[in-house]
Amino acid sequence: MQSNLDIRDFPLIKRIRESGLQTALLETADDVVQRVTAGLNIADLRSMLRGDPPGRPNPRLRPHADSFWMHMRPGYYNQAVTGLYPTFRLGFLSTFFFALEGITGLFLMVFYTPSTEYAYADMLNILSNVPLGQFMRDLHRLGAEAMVIIVALHMLRTYITASYKKPRQFTWATGIILLIVTLAFSYTGYLLPWDQLAYWAVTIGASMAEAAPPPVVGQFVNILLKGAPDLGAAGLLRFYLLHVFALPAIGTIFLGVHYYKVILHGHSLPPEDEKVGEDTAKRVPPDVRRYYLPDIQAAEVLWVGVTMLALIVAVIFFYDAPLENHANPLSTPLHTVAPWYFLWIQGLLKLGDKTLMGVIIPTILALSFLVMPYFDVGPFRQYGKRRIAISLSLIFITAIVILSWMGTPKFLVQTSLDQEIFFELAPSEKVGLVRAVPYDELIIGAYNVDDYETSVPRSSGLWRVMRRYSRMIEHARQTPPEQGGLPNAEAFLIVEQLQPNLKGVILRITWDDPDNPGERLSAELLVPVHRDAYPLGGE
Amino acid sequence: MSENVNESRGKTLFQRLFTELLPIEQRALMGTLVFIAIILAVGWVALNEPRRMDIYTAQYEGRSIQRGASIFVTNCSSCHGARGEGIAGVAPALNTPEMFDGTHLAELGWTGTLEDYLLLTVAAGRPARSADWPNPMPTWSQDYGGPMRPDEVEDVVNFILNWGLAYEEGYAEAPAEEAAAPAAPTPEEEEAPAFEPVGTDVTVALPEGDPARGEALFLGTESAPDGAPLGCQACHSLDGSVLVGPSLQGVASRLPEGYESIDLYLHEAIVAPSAYIVPGFEGINMPDNFGERLDAQSLADIIAFLKTQE
């Protein structure tokens, strides 16, 4: 029977018949490579890797015309912007983190349910039961924090090199949107584990929504964000949807616009290379062209590799994403703080009222950043001519750092010293000193802070705890009662065996009641410590 | 690349990094090394995963038992004793060998696991008072209207289960170490003098009360004269939400009919709770042993505190 499918018509077979096996295979491989690279053959690739100059016409420009991803990238850069300076690759790294968060986030999403009932249990499952679960979670969280820093630095560098000036005003404005999106990503993600850390940090921030003036608007925004007056199931779902749907969508759109504008105007040259008022970024003389293929691309791949390796090393040796106890709306841990990138707002809040400091000032700040390039229209980009602008940025950074410090509990927080002491020795949500003592070194007994030197062996981890305890008690005895002091304080640490593998450390302080002479006040905290709970003696 | 090399003359490596790209061969080499390092690192992490997950699980269970211990002290020890040894006439012991060797479950005719039995008992409580005990076991899980989240119920059950370890073969930690307890008297012994219970007679005169101490007693931040926290806040909120018992928000301003004064009513509500049952709480009982656990001063303090809840 005659088939119209003749094996001899297959291109590969035909080639073999025409030019022999070896040539045919090489030609086919060449074909495949050319398709995959949208225009480059094996010889082109090899010459690129050898560092040969391109031919004329440059075959390495072909993919920029034919490939979707490559058509977004310029065919060549000006030599002056290809070093570390002036971009420091910060824009590229911001994009890298955006992608990394997307990928690791997708992994976590598979194992996560946005409900108050399951969210926390799902986190535990990711950590205890999903291979590479902790690794991915740590990467996602560390990546998020790094991204905030990188994006902020990118903004700082475009400010310092005055790259926001004409014609790049709009690039800057879309950048501000991307900054807000980045912060919103971090912040909405913060809530998702539904632990005490998440719940209370986000509660502090979300209470700001309520303060938006006038009250009707505040209430509306609050309900819109949380779905109920208090943070609960509806709020968690909304934060989740913002985090995995709305923000990625907004971010992708604005990243597209942002990068389109970057290409449209060309990367701004180092300020000292330009004459005042000129912008020659788009005119790249042939002798200073650096082609994207292979030079820029190889640089980018290397940067991805180095950054990735740095993150992985950090995650393996230095960084563990925190997970505290299950969120509990009824118990506020002492000293709850906002995530570090919002500490400056918490600092502002200590200076004045919520509406002004928490809503009006940050909003004005964001708006003025957004429109800044349309007002700062001076033609100078040279550093020497922008002394005021550059000083302003330094002042601004200093202010943010000081405000952030003021946002921490170190500044202007008054609690009674007994609670401070308990917090230092055994905070409700962190490991603290007591729990870090190896289980076997918790020796059963009752110890007085005033004679621990004789009753606790120096070799026991307990000794360090007692030393800290006794110093804090000494300080509390000296402090006047109006400032939370504990006159004539007596303090004990008692270790008892509660159960197999479970010891109870009781901290107990008594002191004179300043209001009722002759009476004593007391405070007590039980800290159960299980043998397996702190395998590394710490986190 | 040749122009590049010319330009590079006379620059330090740092200057070169700063202003230009390194030669592509160098970058290709570095890139390859970096990616090999990444693959090795991730592979190493992956190989260690089973061990890491085991440690994490053990750690989590340990922490669950720790949390369970705290929950037990605030919510359960007032009936079941500080160490689960039970209190005669109030609630049974939970740490007996029979609980863990199957005898107790067999007596009850329970065929499931001990863990399930405990989870169910603690979560749902007992629907009614049994012949043996004056008050039934309260409901604890929010699923059934109690005050605790399901994961907290699991924590406290893990804590109870941990007593069972003591009866397993080869376990010897507790006795050995307890024997080595120091001679120094614990401050608990020093400072908890024998006290005189106020009793259930509502006609006894009470001293002047201190609301601040009453609040501490109520919240359990200060222990009752018998050394254990009272656990009022386990059943009563102060913010209007109903836990096991009615919220005590506004209790000072809702004197039921037939009582002369709020002092008398509160006195009776605490030491003889079944004399008057708050409407809607019929069948749910407040423990009736507070008369034995409080001295006159402590009772007066709590009443003074409750009177501030207007």
Ligand code: HEM
């Ligand atoms: C998710 C956040 C962001 C991403 C992914 C991103 C990405 C990029 C990229 C890839 C470039 C080109 C390479 C470079 O100059 O480093 C760029 C340039 C630029 N970005 Fe961003 N950016 C982000 C946020 C911002 C922010 C917060 C600002 C400032 C408010 C900003 C302002 C600019 C400006 C003015 C340029 C032009 C620089 C020049 O031509 O020299 N971007 N951005």
